[in-house]
Amino acid sequence: MSTHDGTGPATTGDGTVRDAVAALRRWEDSGAVWRVLSRDGAQLTVGLLTCTGDEVVDRITSTDPALARFVAGRAGSDDPAASPRTPPGADAGELTLCCLLWAVPGQEAAMSGYEDTVLALVADHDARVLQRVVGDGADGHPHEVQVYRFGSRAALDAYLADPRRVRLAAERDRVVARTETFPVRER
Missing domain, CATH: 3.30.70.100 (Alpha-Beta Plaits)
Structure with a gap:
């Protein structure tokens, strides 16, 4: 499990330090899926799922505003709505x-x-x-x-x-x- 309080990088259950947004980008770029599991005030919990999206293998919990901006308007990496990864000028359908x-x-x-x-x-x-x-x-x-x-x-x-x-x-x-x-x- 990863935890991030917004004052520094996220950490995993084994103490590994990582940037929450960078972790989600790498996860998504590798073809795996992430989903917002909960939004509790400023705190977000994002599940890192397998490529098929059927199993949570890790979680990131954070109050980092950068993470909130990255996932804003999206339920997960497979949600194209408001995706920050869509290039400017790209056709929303294609x-x-x-x-x-x-x-x-x-x-x-x-x-x-x-x-x-x-x-x-x-x-x-x-x-x-x-x-x-x-x-x-x-x-x-x-x-x-x-x-x-x-x-x-x-x-x-x-x-x-x-x-x-x-x-x-x-x-x-x-x-x-x-x-x-x-x-x-x-x-």
Whole structure:
């Protein structure tokens, strides 16, 4: 459990210090889900859930005004209303995302195969892959970069919950070391 009183960074149950907003951003960027569990005056409790959103694995409790601003108007990371992560000028219905992927060392080809499989599912969810490029992962750069567009947040949620994709979670964990996903817009 994480606690934050607004006078310093949040701390977890094991005493690890962290910034509550940074923790939520990292959680969301990794594809996991957070939800506001309670609002009691100035105090917020936010649950950090698994990627499927069905289990709370940690909590952040804080009176930090920055956290209140970050979650304002949202029930959770899957709530697009008033999302501070939506780029300026972005269409509220359409969602364009960039995904950076790093493979587990030695699993680069397997990760690419996994991505071939799950990206084939996006067309079933009002979405399309706009760009997919592969690098060598040298100097800490990602092994793969993808840009895709979903017709809505609901379409993205349906893709993330697609049973065909969910069944491959163990394979994903075996071959993907790190993922960063964030909204973008074309210029």
